[in-house]
Amino acid sequence: AQTVTQSQPEMSVQEAETVTLSCTYDTSESDYYLFWYKQPPSRQMILVIRQEAYKQQNATENRFSVNFQKAAKSFSLKISDSQLGDAAMYFCAYRTFGGYQKVTFGTGTKLQVIP
Amino acid sequence: SAVISQKPSRDICQRGTSLTIQCQVDSQVTMMFWYRQQPGQSLTLIATANQGSEATYESGFVIDKFPISRPNLTFSTLTVSNMSPEDSSIYLCSVEDTGSYGYTFGSGTRLTVV
Numbered sequence: 478a479q480t481v482t483q484s485q486p487e488m489s490v491q492e493a494e495t496v497t498l499s500c501t502y503d504t505s506e507s508d509y510y511l512f513w514y515k516q517p518p519s520r521q522m523i524l525v526i527r528q529e530a531y532k533q534q535n536a537t538e539n540r541f542s543v544n545f546q547k548a549a550k551s552f553s554l555k556i557s558d559s560q561l562g563d564a565a566m567y568f569c570a571y572r573t574f575g576g577y578q579k580v581t582f583g584t585g586t587k588l589q590v591i592p
Numbered sequence: 593s594a595v596i597s598q599k600p601s602r603d604i605c606q607r608g609t610s611l612t613i614q615c616q617v618d619s620q621v622t623m624m625f626w627y628r629q630q631p632g633q634s635l636t637l638i639a640t641a642n643q644g645s646e647a648t649y650e651s652g653f654v655i656d657k658f659p660i661s662r663p664n665l666t667f668s669t670l671t672v673s674n675m676s677p678e679d680s681s682i683y684l685c686s687v688e689d690t691g692s693y694g695y696t697f698g699s700g701t702r703l704t705v706v
Contacts (some may be wrong), residue, residue, distance in 0.1 A: 520699060521677065
């Protein structure tokens with residue numbers, strides 16, 4: 478079974494600084510998707526960024542970028558120019574390639590942004 | 593991306609009673625997924641609901657406790673039956689976003705059982 482591990486229960490960053498959240502996963506599959514979701518106190522799960530395993534290029538979305546190391550099964554999220562609105566729980570997630578596959582979530586990292 | 597309306601947003605219920613949570617999607621979807629998020633925890637998949645067939649439950653979840661209905665391609669309900677304080681959680685429904693291969697989530701139902 479696939480597992481997703483986030484070893485940092487909490488992180489903090491100064492506003493405007495950069496922070497990196499770590500994620501490792503375990504799978505025997507070669508094709509899959511990886512995601513980072515953000516869950517603010519409103520509870521709404523928001524997709525931040527996704528990565529297809531077959532793509533070597535790291536995904537970027539504005540201030541958010543990932544460092545995908547397939548051989549190491551590592552998928553970290555870098556947030557640049559941190560803003561107060563970035564404060565939230567961040568979940569790393571995995572799903573197998575193919576339609577209608579369930580998503581497996583990590584345990585989450587609570588990010589605090591210090592003004 | 594699909595838009596999901598989930599209700600109620602929160603409820604406080606007496607132990608031994610049942611609560612039905614509804615999710616309405618603004619487009620037709622084949623599969624809907626129900627997750628539970630216990631306080632301070634990650635999301636755990638309860639079951640997958642396919643229209644026209646019985647839901648598929650994950651290990652540790654049973655139909656008698658969490659009956660699911662999926663009457664059409666835009667709607668599903670999850671019932672939490674015979675509730676106990678241990679059922680106090682956030683319950684979320686989700687659907688696959690065919691554009692991103694990620695999943696879109698409802699806004700969640702915060703359930704407190706007293």
